[in-house]
Amino acid sequence: MSVDRQNSVAGSDPVVQVRNLTKRFGHFTAVNNLSFEIAKGEIFGLLGANGAGKTTLIKMLCGLSRPTAGMANVAGYNLITQPEMIKRRIGYMSQKFSLYEDLTVQENIRFFGGIYGLSKREAIDAGNIMIGRLGLEKMKNRLIGSLPLGWKQKIAFSVAILHHPGLIFLDEPTSGVDPVTRRQFWEMILETAGRGYTIIVTTHYMDEAEYCNRVAVMVEGNIAALDSPENLQRHYHVANMEDLFWKLTREINGSVTKSIQP
Amino acid sequence: MIHIRKVYKSFGEVNALSEVSLDIQDGELFVLIGPDGAGKTTLFRMLVTLLVPDYGSIEVNGLDVVENFRQLRTKMGYMPGTFSLYPDLTVEENLEFYASIFGTTIRKNYDLIRDIYKHIEPFKKRPAGKLSGGMKQKLALSCALIHRPEVLVLDEPTTGVDAASRKEFWIMLKKIQQEGMTIIASTAYMDEAVRGDRSGFLHQGKLLMADTPGKIREEYPYPMYSCRSENNYALLQAIRAESSTATALLFGKTIHYSPVKEDFPVEELMSGLEATGKYGRITCEKTKPELEDSFSYLSKGIERSETQSGMTE
Numbered sequence: 001m002s003v004d005r006q007n008s009v010a011g012s013d014p015v016v017q018v019r020n021l022t023k024r025f026g027h028f029t030a031v032n033n034l035s036f037e038i039a040k041g042e043i044f045g046l047l048g049a050n051g052a053g054k055t056t057l058i059k060m061l062c063g064l065s066r067p068t069a070g071m072a073n074v075a076g077y078n079l080i081t082q083p084e085m086i087k088r089r090i091g092y093m094s095q096k097f098s099l100y101e102d103l104t105v106q107e108n109i110r111f112f113g114g115i116y117g118l119s120k121r122e123a124i125d126a127g128n129i130m131i132g133r134l135g136l137e138k139m140k141n142r143l144i145g146s147l148p149l150g151w152k153q154k155i156a157f158s159v160a161i162l163h164h165p166g167l168i169f170l171d172e173p174t175s176g177v178d179p180v181t182r183r184q185f186w187e188m189i190l191e192t193a194g195r196g197y198t199i200i201v202t203t204h205y206m207d208e209a210e211y212c213n214r215v216a217v218m219v220e221g222n223i224a225a226l227d228s229p230e231n232l233q234r235h236y237h238v239a240n241m242e243d244l245f246w247k248l249t250r251e252i253n254g255s256v257t258k259s260i261q262p
Numbered sequence: 263m264i265h266i267r268k269v270y271k272s273f274g275e276v277n278a279l280s281e282v283s284l285d286i287q288d289g290e291l292f293v294l295i296g297p298d299g300a301g302k303t304t305l306f307r308m309l310v311t312l313l314v315p316d317y318g319s320i321e322v323n324g325l326d327v328v329e330n331f332r333q334l335r336t337k338m339g340y341m342p343g344t345f346s347l348y349p350d351l352t353v354e355e356n357l358e359f360y361a362s363i364f365g366t367t368i369r370k371n372y373d374l375i376r377d378i379y380k381h382i383e384p385f386k387k388r389p390a391g392k393l394s395g396g397m398k399q400k401l402a403l404s405c406a407l408i409h410r411p412e413v414l415v416l417d418e419p420t421t422g423v424d425a426a427s428r429k430e431f432w433i434m435l436k437k438i439q440q441e442g443m444t445i446i447a448s449t450a451y452m453d454e455a456v457r458g459d460r461s462g463f464l465h466q467g468k469l470l471m472a473d474t475p476g477k478i479r480e481e482y483p484y485p486m487y488s489c490r491s492e493n494n495y496a497l498l499q500a501i502r503a504e505s506s507t508a509t510a511l512l513f514g515k516t517i518h519y520s521p522v523k524e525d526f527p528v529e530e531l532m533s534g535l536e537a538t539g540k541y542g543r544i545t546c547e548k549t550k551p552e553l554e555d556s557f558s559y560l561s562k563g564i565e566r567s568e569t570q571s572g573m574t575e
Contacts, residue, residue, distance in 0.1 A: 049424035050395050149298055175422070176450050178297030178465065180558050183511055190495040190512070206425045207453065210514025229515065242425050242453065249426040 013076075015040050015167050015198040016061065020070035023056050030056040032221035033070065038200065038214075040166075043193050045209045046202045047241075048218030049249055054202050057218070058169055061200070063087045075166040088117060091160035094171035098156045101145030105136060105155060108144055109162065116163035123162070130158045150181030154188060161197065168192070170201040174208065186211050206241040215241070217248050224248045263288055264309070264413065264444065269318035271304055278304040279467045282318075286446060291439045292472075293458035294448040295557070301467040302448040303343055306417045309446070310340040323412055336364060339411035341402050343418045343448075349391025353382055353401055356390050357408060364409030374441060375404045378434055396427050407438065414438065416447040420454065432457040455553045463557050470560040475553055482551035482559055484508045484520035487528055491517075492542025500535055511558060518555055519546065 016038035023031040031053045038044045048054045059065035061074050063083030072079040075089035099108045106127060113123025131140050134154060144152060153173060161168055170189070174182045186208065193199050201212065209215050209229055216226040225232055225248055229241060238244045264286040271279045279301045286292045296302050307313040308320055311331035320327040325334045347356045357379070361368050372379075382397050382404070390401060399419060406414060416435075420428040432454065439445055447458070455461040455475060462472035471478060491497045498517055501510040508520040521528060528546055536544045 047425075049426065050422070052424075176298035178300070178561065179452050179554050180561055181297070183558075187495065187498070187512060194495055204422065204424055204428075205451065205453075207514055211512070242429070245425045246429060249424070 013040075014038055014073075015042075015075060016044075016200070017073040018061075018070070019072065021057070021060060021067050021072055022069040023053075023060060023065065024068045029221050031060065031067075034223055035070075036216065036223065036226060038198060040198050041193055041196050042214065043189065043199045043201065043212045045212035045215040046200060046218065047206075047209055047215060047245060048202075052218040053221040054218055055171070058171060058200070058202065061086075062090060062092060062169060088163075089166050091163070091165040091168040092171070093156050093160040093168070093173055095173065095175045099144045099152065099159060102143060104141050104143055105131070105147075106140045108155070109159060112159045113162050118163055126162050130162065134158060148181075150177055150184070153177060153181070153185055157185070157188060157192075161192065165197075167198045167200065170199060172202055172204065174203065174205065182208075206245055209241040217245065219249055219252075224252070263321075263323065264446075265319075265321040266305075266309075267319045267321075269305070269308065269315045269320060271301075271308065271313070271316050277467050279315075282464075282467075282469045284462060284469060284472055286444060288323075288444055289439065289442050290460065291435060291445045291447075291458040293455055293461045294446060294464055295450075295452065295455050295461055296448070296464035297450055299466075300464040302464055303417055305464070306340075306415050306446070306448065309413075310338050310415050311335055336409065337412045339406035339409065339414045341406040341414075341416045341419055343421065345398050345402065347390045347398070347402060347405060350389055352387050352389055353393070354386040356401060357404055360405040361408045366409050368408065371408055371410050374410055374438075375407050377437060378407075379404045396423065399423065399431070403434070411443065413444045413446070416445070418448050418450065420449055420451065428454065452554045452557065455557075461553075463560060465557075465561045471556075478553055478556045479551055482556045484522065485524050485526075486549050486551045486555065487519045487521075487546045488513075488549040489517040489519050489532070489544060489546040490515060491544045493540065497535065497541045497544065500541070501531075504531065506531075509555075509559070509562075511555070513552070513554075518549075518552070520555075 014037040019035050021031060021034045022029065046054050056065065060067050060079065061072065063079065063086040067079065074086045077085040077089065079086065100111065103111065109127035109130065110123050113126060118126060131137060139147065157173065174185055177185065189199060190211065203209065212229065214226065214228050215232065216223045218224065227235065232244055233240065236244050236247055238247055266282060266284040269279055269282045282305060294302055304313065308315050308327060309322065311327045311334050314328055322334055323337060327334060351359065357368055378400050382400050385393065385397065390398065393401065403419065420431050423431065428451065435445055435447065460472060460474050461478065463470045471481060494512060494517055498510055498512060501507055501517065501519055506521050506523065506526055508522045510517055510519045532544045532546050535541060
């Protein structure tokens with residue numbers, strides 16, 4: 001079992017190291033020769049239009065899709081030779097892939113704990129810590145299906161990190177959630193990153209991009225820009241992330257004119 | 263004019279809508295904001311005569327949605343939240359089909375849809391099911407418009423669409439509005455609240471507010487400060503722990519902080535917090551509340567009484 005290291009963020013090896021990563025489907029290049037790194041404890045945002053290559057990139061980094069070319073190290077393992085090890089060291093949560101509605105909170109915790117390779121004892125302990133942290137004592141025997149969406153998401157997120165993964169993928173985790181709950185969810189993400197977890201998150205909400213330490217904007221399989229939200233806004237002379245996104249996807253019109261790397 | 267009068271609708275034990283009243287003017291672009299499950303779709307389905315209210319009444323341009331549903335259907339365009347065109351018909355066949363069931367032709371109303379349809383016209387021989395998300399959205403809008411309706415009802419037309427395409431979609435709607443059409447569109451994106459003439463905020467089946475963006479901002483009762491530090495998450499917890507704090511919310515790299523009292527010495531509190539060394543340098547400046555601050559404030563009254571409040575510390 002992997003151990004959650006709560007300290008040592010700066011100066012440690014990058015959690016994700018991507019070199020010339022490429023994925024082609026026939027003549028279509030979904031991900032084009034990307035290279036970047038993500039540091040431990042970083043919240044890394046991935047923005048892009050539908051079809052820009054976000055999902056393809058995430059699928060590769062999760063070890064679910066084999067790159068056509070290039071290599072990557074993810075959570076300490078080689079993407080090409082050790083994809084199964086990567087799958088064990090990451091957490092994944094999205095709006096679509098979630099918990100079992102007809103199981104209770106506690107049953108979901110035990111079930112996913114087992115899937116993630118925790119022993120029965122470990123799953124119970126991790127589950128109890130999580131229930132305490134979320135203040136779920138009164139709700140632990142309720143069916144997931146009976147809970148409000150906001151709670152389901154908080155629980156889904158907590159279940160995704162039950163096994164203390166080195167890296168968490170959040171694929172549009174907040175779509176359709178009310179603003180109050182969305183904000184609470186982001187507090188949870190910030191709190192988790194503060195404990196040393198590394199987070200890669202995709203979103204269509206441009207205001208959410210501002211919670212990220214760094215943001216990559218993908219356009220047609222390329223990274224059109226990559227930096228902190230503040231630096232990006234300064235560099236492109238825009239007031240917010242929405243204007244930045246417009247500029248990169250419409251005015252520069254998909255052609256990657258400039259790629260800024262920190 | 264659309265008159266919605268004290269409408270209630272429940273499904274079994276779920277109260278989808280409670281006492282919703284709303285007037286929408288002719289030619290208005292009205293945005294209905296609300297999260298999943300707030301009741302937006304239920305309200306829209308009643309507006310377009312597909313669902314009957316349990317109590318209350320809805321009138322659209324002088325016609326009752328229950329009594330006069332047949333007449334009304336020819337006067338309304340509806341774009342449902344899920345793609346509901348025929349996937350095995352081509353782009354052109356779908357449009358022709360919708361034109362013919364409303365007794366019109368594409369040619370007759372082409373000027374109305376031109377700006378939208380021209381983006382998909384190059385693919386008119388392609389089955390609708392094989393279009394990309396953005397193109398499906400444009401085709402669905404074209405089909406909803408082809409009979410030149412008086413009222414256009416769009417259920418979450420921009421959900422799952424990227425930020426730049428969403429912006430384009432609202433520009434298209436503004437143009438359609440100029441044809442004199444009344445448009446009601448729902449969205450789960452807060453930033454789209456400012457796109458219409460007025461916005462309504464639907465939350466757990468209740469319409470909490472319906473007004474212009476400016477008026478909605480004024481609804482916020484506390485002073486508002488925008489604060490920054492090097493550890494916002496920790497600072498947020500510290501500010502919330504103060505009894506003088508009304509609300510503190512994260513907004514990207516800033517914290518929107520409101521003390522209860524207008525004359526509260528914010529600087530004093532912040533320099534005290536700064537002196538602990540836990541948060542690095544703290545800066546706070548007075549600012550105006552965002553729409554989202556108002557919506558959060560309005561929805562909080564309801565949230566507090568529900569089990570879903572009481573988030574993690």
